[in-house]
Amino acid sequence: MVTKVDPLAGLDEVEWERLVHAYGAAKDVPANLRALRSRDPRVRHGALVHLSxxxxxxxxxxxxxAPVARFVVELVLAPDALDREGLLEFLCALAVGIDDERLPAGVPIAEWRGEAAQVEAEREALIAGAAEWADSEMKRGRERELWLRNPFGGLATSPDTVAAYDAVRDELPRLVQFLGSHRSVERARVAYLTGMFPEFAARTVPLLADRLDVETDEHALTATLIAHGLIASPSATLDRVARFLDDQPPLVRWGAATALARASATASRPPGRRVIRVLIDSTVHQDVPDLRIHDGWIGSYAAKSLASIRHWLTAADVEDLADRLPLAASSFNRGHLLDTILSAAFPGAGRAANVRLDGLTPVQQHVLRAVLPVWESDDSWMSMIPGALARHGLICSRSEIEVALTTGGTA
Structure with missing residues (x-):
């Protein structure tokens, strides 16, 4: 007889009331973790939303x-797991936060560990600050004690950040079994999760390489390509991924180009015209929410990848990208695309306002001519375009740009 193992064994042994989350004491966590085992999908969904x-x-x-992550791992590994794909996605958030902040460069875990050590060294000062805040907010008794015991809440990188990351990382050897799952969505989720752990690359890159040879699902193959690009060496990515640039669905070609752009940026070597062409075409790709990578914002991710290799973009590439601004799938995608275009057209410029409107190059004129009608036609851009222009040294009004372009960009 096989004894069933409870994936939530030990849940009540954790002193949840001494831990915090975004809304205070974590005393509600056990009930939500247990709800993830409910047979009612609505209950499971509500619990996952609340935990997230x-x-x-x-x-x-x-x-x-971190304690939540350890129990979620056990829920994922349970033979009778429910919504395993959603739990794998939650594990990615527990490990790295919002994934688009890690893309396309990958997880800078060495920096995180250094920053967390520095924050730990400042613990006493943080506790003093928490005490001052608690006093100003009239926090008393256990509530005040709670915040003094947990002084890192809300910090971008802290010992809590690294602890959550490591809680998932340490279980990766058990989680990678789902690379062979019969469910393609589980293969896709765990492949992408694997790409968030460069410290395990020696073990996991060969597993990803094996999947590249046999994966047939479009989404799972794309996720595997992205993950390989995030943690493999540039030479390994070039050897294994370049073949996916041709004779594949557009989504797979985008995944391959994304991985190869990452390799090029890492190795500081030209990416090749085919990579650039695929990424330029992908900037107007329709969003793919089911992919669950960068929230499915394919065009936005393509733009960010192009920004990482902007030094190899030609004038014609930049003009081509500028002409695509009105075609981007959403204003979110346009925002990243605009930043990429401006960084390529105005290299080295910044908030010092060092761009002279009476000395614009032909490429810069082309870019600004493409920006103006988008700026004028979409009111939601009224607050976005000036900020984007300012980040690239153009602190000016729309009318000033119009005048400069009317005179050909010269005084």
Whole structure:
């Protein structure tokens, strides 16, 4: 007889009331973790939404996040797991926060560990600050004690951040079994999760390489390509991924180009015209929410990848990208695309306002001519375009740009 193992064994042994999440004491966590085992999908969904909002709120991690991660791993590994794909996605959030902040460069875990050590060294000062805040907010008794015991809440990188990351990382050897799952969505989720752990690359890159040879599902193959690009060496990515640039669906070609752009940026070597062409075409790709990578914002991710290799973009590439601004799938995608275009057209410029409107190059004129009608036609851009222009040294009004372009960009 096989004895069933409870994935939530030990749940009540954790002193949840001494831990915090975004909304205070984590005493509600046990009930929500148990709800993830409910047979009612609505109950499971509500519990996952609540947990995500509390222990990974806006990408932050808290003292409760690492313990939650350890139980979620066990829920994923349970033979009778429910919504395993959603739990794998939650594990990615527990490990790295909002994934688009890690793309396309990958997880800078060495920096995180250094920053967390520095924050730990400042613990006493943080506790003093928490005490001052608690006093100003009239916090008393256990509530005040709670915040003094957990001084890192809300910090972008802290010991809590690294603890949550490591709680998932340490279980990766058990989680990678789902690379062979019969469910393609589980293969896709765990492949992408694997790409968040460069410290395990020696073990996991060969597993990803094996999947590249046999994966047939479009989404799972794309996720595997992205993950390989995030943690493999540039030479390994070039050897294994370049073949996916041709004779594949557009989504797979985008995944391959994304991985190869990452390799090029890492190795500081030209990416090749085919990579650039695929990424340029992908900037107007329709969003793919089911992919669950960068929230499915394919065009936005393509723009960010192009920004990482902007030094190899030609004038014609930049003009081509500028002409695509009105075609981007959403204003979110346009925002990243605009930043990429401006960074390529105005290299080295910044908030010092060092761009002279009476000395614009032909490429710069082309870019600004493409920006003007988008700026004029979409009111939601009234607050976005000036900021984007300012980041690239153009602190000026729309009318000033219009005048400069009317005179050919010269005084």
């Amino acid at each position: 909002a509390s222990v990974t709120h806006q990408g932050s991690r808290y003292s409760a996040s």
